[in-house]
Amino acid sequence: MTHIPAITGTGVFTPSQTITNAELVEAFNAYADLFNAEHADEIAAGTLVAKPYSSEEFIVKASGIEQRYVIDKTGILDPRVMHPLLRQRSDDEPSLMAEMALDAAQKALAQAGKTAADVDAVICAASNLERAYPAVAIEIQQLLGIKGFAFDMNVACSSATFGIQAAADMVRSGSIRAALVVNPEICSAHLEWRDRDCHFIFGDVATATLIERAEDANGPYFEIKSTRCATDFSNNIRNNNGFLRRSRPDGVADRRDMQFMQNGRKVFKEVLPMVADHIGGHMADEGVEAADLKRLWLHQANKSMNDFIGRKVLGRVPEAGEQPNILQDYANTSSAGSIIAFSKYSNDLSDGDTGLICSFGAGYSVGSVLVQRHAR
Ligand code: CO8
Numbered sequence: 001m002t003h004i005p006a007i008t009g010t011g012v013f014t015p016s017q018t019i020t021n022a023e024l025v026e027a028f029n030a031y032a033d034l035f036n037a038e039h040a041d042e043i044a045a046g047t048l049v050a051k052p053y054s055s056e057e058f059i060v061k062a063s064g065i066e067q068r069y070v071i072d073k074t075g076i077l078d079p080r081v082m083h084p085l086l087r088q089r090s091d092d093e094p095s096l097m098a099e100m101a102l103d104a105a106q107k108a109l110a111q112a113g114k115t116a117a118d119v120d121a122v123i124c125a126a127s128n129l130e131r132a133y134p135a136v137a138i139e140i141q142q143l144l145g146i147k148g149f150a151f152d153m154n155v156a157c158s159s160a161t162f163g164i165q166a167a168a169d170m171v172r173s174g175s176i177r178a179a180l181v182v183n184p185e186i187c188s189a190h191l192e193w194r195d196r197d198c199h200f201i202f203g204d205v206a207t208a209t210l211i212e213r214a215e216d217a218n219g220p221y222f223e224i225k226s227t228r229c230a231t232d233f234s235n236n237i238r239n240n241n242g243f244l245r246r247s248r249p250d251g252v253a254d255r256r257d258m259q260f261m262q263n264g265r266k267v268f269k270e271v272l273p274m275v276a277d278h279i280g281g282h283m284a285d286e287g288v289e290a291a292d293l294k295r296l297w298l299h300q301a302n303k304s305m306n307d308f309i310g311r312k313v314l315g316r317v318p319e320a321g322e323q324p325n326i327l328q329d330y331a332n333t334s335s336a337g338s339i340i341a342f343s344k345y346s347n348d349l350s351d352g353d354t355g356l357i358c359s360f361g362a363g364y365s366v367g368s369v370l371v372q373r374h375a376r
Helices: 021-038 040-045 056-063 096-112 136-144 156-173 264-285 303-314 334-344
Strands: 005-013 017-020 067-070 121-125 149-153 178-186 204-213 221-231 293-298 354-361 365-374
Touching (some): 017 021, 021 040, 067 204, 096 121, 096 136, 096 204, 121 136, 136 149, 136 178, 156 178, 156 354, 156 365, 204 334, 264 303, 264 365, 293 303, 293 334, 334 354
Parallel strands (some): 121 149, 121 178, 293 354
Antiparallel strands (some): 017 067, 178 204, 221 365
C-alpha cells in the first residue's frame, strides 16, 4: 500500500554569534596587512602578489549577503588565525553536528506534534561530515531515541532536497512511517577565510524536516506532490580534502584546495540555465503553471541568482514575499538555505496553495520538491 508523503514540521538551529560584513572586512584587511608585511620582500621583487583588501560594498553588491551566523567568530576574526576554533570533543560527548541537528530536529518534531516514537529513520544530509564513521545520523538517532535506522549522505548544497526525495520515497512505498532529514552545516570550518573571493560566502546553521504520511499529520502540512533530482559533473565547485590526504607523497596537510574552491563566475553562468530548465521541466511534467505557483523557496547562494531564477520561472519579476531570501542574514548555508526560507516563510500559505523548494550547487546538483499546503 502506498502513502502520500508530507512535510509536517521543520526546525532551524541558528548559532548565537554573528559576523557583519564590516567585522569580516576589518579582520580580512588586517590579515592582508600582516601577510603583505611578512612578504614585503617577495612582493617588492615581484615574485608574490600583494593581498588586496576586501570591501563591504563589493560583498553586498555581488552577493546580497549582509551578515552570517557562525559557531565561533573569535578565531575567524583573529587575523593571525582566520578559521573557527572548535574544541576537540571527547568520544563520549555529542558531536557538534549532532548537537546542532538535535536542536533543529526537536523543533521540527514539536511543530508537527510528534515524538521520537513516531519516526523510523534519520537522514543526515550535509555538505561535510565531521567524521568518517560512525554515521552522524546514527548518533542523532540515538540522542533522539529513535528506533529504526539512520544514514549520512552528501550532495553538497542539494543534500536537503535529495534527502527529502529519499525520505518521501520511503514514506510513499510504506517502508517507513516517517523520517527526519537533518542538515547541520558547519560551513565556517571548510571556508577559506583568507581568500577575499569567497570569504564572505558562507555561514553555519542546521535545519530539520519531518516527512511523514499525510494521513498521520496532526496539523497543517505540505503534501509532497513530487520531487526531482539531477546531477551533472563539474569541477567548478570543489574541495579536495579527504581521507587520502595523509597518503599523498608531498605530505602537505593544508593546501588551498583542501578548503572550499569555486569558479564563481562559471558557476553563476552554468548553474542558472540548469536550474531554470530543471524547475521548468519539473513543473511542466506535473502540469503546474507559473500562475499556480504561490511561492519559491530557493537555494540561498546569491541574490542576483535568485532574482534571475524567480523571473525565469514565473515569467515576471516576483512580487515581495513570493520568493523569500534569507541570505542577507544567514549568507549561504549550503543545503540548509532553501529549508530555512521554507521554514520561515511558508505557514501563511492557504489551503491548496502550491510552492516549490529548489536547491542547487556543487556536483553540479539540483533538487526540487513540489509541495501543496493542506490546512488539515
Ligand atoms: N572585495 C573586493 N573585491 C573583490 C572581492 C572582495 N571580497 N572578491 C572578489 N573581488 C574582485 C575580484 O578579484 C574581481 O576583480 P577583477 O575584476 O579585478 O579580477 C572582481 O571583484 C569581480 O570578482 P568576481 O568576478 O569573482 O565577482 P562576481 O560578481 O562573480 O561575484 C560571487 C562573486 C559572489 C562568488 C558570484 O560569482 C557567485 O555568487 N557565484 C555563484 C556561486 C555559487 O552559487 N556557488 C555555489 C557554491 S555553494 C555549494 O555548492 C556548496 C558547496 C559546499 C559548501 C562549502 C562550504 C564552505
